[in-house]
Amino acid sequence: MPFGLAIISCLIANLHSAVFYVQFILMLPYFGEYLIAILRDMHIIYRIRKYDTKHQIERLAKKGKNPEKIEKLQIKLEKIEEKFEIYKEKSKKRQENPYKIRIQKRDAVKWLFLIAIICLAMGLLTPIGDEPYTHIFKLLAGTTTDSISEHQPLVLKGHTDAIIFITMLLGILIFTETKISLKDLFMLGGLLVLTFSARRQFSLLSSVRNVFYSNTCK
Numbered sequence: 001m002p003f004g005l006a007i008i009s010c011l012i013a014n015l016h017s018a019v020f021y022v023q024f025i026l027m028l029p030y031f032g033e034y035l036i037a038i039l040r041d042m043h044i045i046y047r048i049r050k051y052d053t054k055h056q057i058e059r060l061a062k063k064g065k066n067p068e069k070i071e072k073l074q075i076k077l078e079k080i081e082e083k084f085e086i087y088k089e090k091s092k093k094r095q096e097n098p099y100k101i102r103i104q105k106r107d108a109v110k111w112l113f114l115i116a117i118i119c120l121a122m123g124l125l126t127p128i129g130d131e132p133y134t135h136i137f138k139l140l141a142g143t144t145t146d147s148i149s150e151h152q153p154l155v156l157k158g159h160t161d162a163i164i165f166i167t168m169l170l171g172i173l174i175f176t177e178t179k180i181s182l183k184d185l186f187m188l189g190g191l192l193v194l195t196f197s198a199r200r201q202f203s204l205l206s207s208v209r210n211v212f213y214s215n216t217c218k
Helices: 002-015 022-042 044-063 067-096 109-124 131-141 160-175 182-197 199-216
Strands: none
Touching: 002 109, 022 044, 022 109, 022 182, 044 067, 160 182, 160 199, 182 199
16 A cells, blocks of 8 residues: 555656645645644643642652641642543543544554655655655745636635535534544645635545545434
8 A cells, every 4th residue: 555655656746746745735634633632642731730749749758848738739639630530531421422523543644654754755756856845835936826717716706616515514514413523624624725725726625525524424
């Protein structure tokens, strides 16, 4: 699988470097969900409070002063740990049955990081130098796109299909019991931003919307 994706990435870099960056944009939602899941499971606030309380107890114990304060801090530490256990139980239940957004830690994303690096390196295997990496920046930095219709911002007034799609999407997410995974939410949000920035991206949004409908309507 990684080998096949590397070949595809190499072909894109050589045959159509203007869309070389798209494959990495499609990976970003998975990376975003994975990093947020890691941050959620780290319980940073709990760790900071626990470390700070333990540090105060150790500091006072070394000085051999304020035994009453040490006792209060130990009681505080126990309460912190008790509250954390309660929080973990509630958090586990929320993860099993979230209100709207499912956040899942997908271990396979670790391999996706590796695949992204391999695909990124494929841009070097071209006779056009660094064009696969710099093309999009050169395009956006110039004034060429001002005279190209497909690069113009999307105006909803003239795109009934876009209005229908966005209305249906919001209706499903807001007024039904549908749950959407965070990666899909990131993907839809990113594609909507790209679509409003340049109308050409609506074709990409249209090509994946059926996948999102099938995932969100489970």
